[in-house]
Amino acid sequence: MDLKLNSKPQMLWLSSVQPDQSFQMDGLRGLVEICWSTNWRQAQAETEQKFFPVILIELTDHVDEDCWQYLASLRIDLPLTVVMVLVRQPDFNLISLAIHRIKPWRILEGKMSLTDLQGHLSEAFSEHQQILSQKSVLERVKQQNRRLEEMTLNLEGLIRDRTEDLNRSKVETEQNVRKMSRLVHFVNEVNGLMSPEELLLTLLHEAKVFHKLSEVILAVAGGPSEARADLRLIYGRGQRVYVKQGNNMWDPSSRIRVDTKEDSLYLANEFGRPFSKVLAFPIQLDRPGVSAILFFEHSFDGNEVEAFIGFMAQRVQTLSLALDRSLLEQELRRESLIWEQTFDGIEDPVAIIDKNWQLLRANRHFTAELVPGRSCFEHFAGRQAVCLNCPLDQERLSLQAAHSLVKRGDLAYEVYSDPIQLRENRAVAFVNHYVDVSLQQKLQGQMIQNEKMVAIGHLAGHIAHELNNPLTGIQSLSQLMRAELPKDSELAEDLFEVEKAALRSQKIINNLLSFARRQEGGSQECFDLNGLIESTLPFLKTAMTSYRCDIDLAPTALKIRGDSQLLQQVVFNLINNACQAMDGEGRLDIATRVIDSKKPQDSRSWVELKIKDSGPGIPPHLLQTIFEPFFTTKGEGQGTGLGLSLSRDIIGKMGGEIRVESRLGEGAQFSISLPLEERV
């Protein structure tokens, strides 16, 4: 340390020797302020009054024990003071004593120049400064340790307090959580319930912690339609709930009432037994015209009443919501039941279908059982694909009401389909109404056929009349000329040919007339199938022109019984169909034969007519439906034929049957078998 910069440092110089004798003190006085002590007692007095950073002890040989003790005490009493010992004489004993007893910082030995002494002093002062700073650091560390200790202590207390708090609140929280979870459970329970009875049962279950609760009664009055007539008292205890019809209305005030006489009296009147203490919780309902109340018969004392009211206060809103919903649902169920019954009561099938043909709802005439996820066509027609002519096909795009004729097995339905929106912003659905028009269609078909035949009859009659007159001339004049000519002349022979041609023409006209003439009531004549075919073929000549025809009729007449005109129409249509199917070229086989019954119990013989074409054949999926009414593959106006269903009816009435065999690309063969009337 640079002593010059500070105010002069102080030091104590203890020496029995006069300094003047030893050093030129003037040289030191400029640096330090020296306090001289010539004996240890004086030095003690000085050090007690004043602090000296440095003490220099000059030892001489006569040091008594008291002085030694004083000097030894310096190190302990003045720990901040740097103690130096100066021994001018080289006295080993003295030095070792000094080291041993005083334990000085430094021992200065022998004669010493002023400069040396100045250096030692300067070092001693720096040592003091170091000690000082060490001490202050130590002090600070100590202080900080103390503060740390304090803080630690505080923290522990805090933690202890907090832990206690936490423990306390944990219990509370757990209780609250338990309460809340029970409440939540209750709310959930109640939300899933449907009927007021179930609601009461749940409430009973919840309230079973309140042992002093005896009977719980839920009274519900009024309804949308029956007004006040419907007053139900739902009551129970434990696990069972009962319902009885109430007679009178309770006190309608909306306050929670504790043990009022009126409520006890009311219940006593309704139940025919005394009620002592009754808590009444009116339930606020949104439904107009409906009110509800909960009565609790109990034997609570003051605190328990409060606890119970608290318990109920948490639940009464949930209950009222649930009851509201439950009543609404009951009403909706009742309403929807009415609609469902109305829906089911409609004799025609009715269904609601979405735009992907999924069946949403249907009445029982549509399907006995609605399988969700199944389409309308699966339900209604047992089909795997959309019905032919489904009105939805056009309607789902245009959203315009549509109707069309759809088949279901042998029946035909006119389907009226209207788009509806079941809910706002929901996809459109379609209400389909199915009207069975099978009979109408059948009658219409028969009527058309009859009218057609009547028209043909008129036409045929007219043609016959127009042709018969010239034919009379041709035939008669030929005969006349032949009579006037020599028998073997060429001309006579020519005229004979003319006559034959006229005869054939006449026959064709007669056949046409009988074909067209429909006998009312259906005749039951006996006729020859071969003859019928022969008389029919001339009408089909133009239709058959371009085909190779192989006609192989049984050699004998095939007598059958029935309406020959109708059968002729069937044969005509089958041959005509075969020709139309071939479209241009092909081969037509017509054959008749007698077949004996294969069944042992049936001794009858049968006549079989086969009409086979080499057309494209009938697709397998159409083979099933080809005999069904209203089946046609022909365009509108082209299906002028009898229709295979009518053909099947005609054959059926004659006791026979008609079958079809066909493979795609290999043509089709229709076989008619009829019972043989007599063998010729």
Add this chain to the structure above:
Amino acid sequence: MKILIVDDEAIVRRSLRRAAEHRGHEAIEAEGGQQGLQLWCQESPDLVFLDVLMPDLSGPEVLSRLGEKKGPAKVILISAYAGDYDSGAAQQMGADLFLPKPFADIFKVIDLAEKMVNRV
């Protein structure tokens, strides 16, 4: 035998007249009902071929107009409308026979007419 042929079809009249003349009978033609009625009264024929459907007056109408003036003449109704009448119906209307046109054999028709007239 005098035969009156009432038919609006010329070729039918001609056929019947030629066949009748071939057998040596006298034949008169009437082109319609009115003319037929007139000739019937004028000529008093032994036999009349009377067509059913004619534009002015039909065969049955001619018969009903004649009434008692029909005389002894035998009447054969002829028609190209097959199935219109049968001989029973023809007789009810005052005719003796019904024959559909065309005739299978014109000479057999004349034979039939001769038999009917000669039977009397």
